[in-house]
Amino acid sequence: MAIRLANNCINCDNLMDGNICAIHKVMVNTHYTCDNFEMKAKLNDERNCVTCSRYQESDCANPDKAAPGMLCAAWAPQQANA
Ligand code: SF4
Ligand code: SF4
Helix, strand or coil, rough: CCCCCCHHHHHHHHHEHHHECCCCCECCCCCCCCCCEEEEEEHHHHHCCHHHHCCCCCCCCCCHHHHCCCCCCCCCCCCCCC
């Protein structure tokens, strides 16, 4: 099964220099997330079926709807460092 990006502080747009959360004003790390999580814009822009490791594969969650520009919750990066 393909791995997916985690919705944790390291991928959050609210993370500032020094691993400080701009919302909570505390130091955070990969172990944390919260309801204010916002995927970093760069990562968010890159997420669609074309960049999904499941695109046109047997493990695609929505093979009938998958297309460039589409996205579903089962999106998975093509590379672990995506
Ligand atoms: S807003 Fe939430 S998910 Fe984002 S860095 Fe702060 S604690 Fe982490
Ligand atoms: S429908 Fe979902 S699982 Fe299928 S390619 Fe698109 S994002 Fe990936």
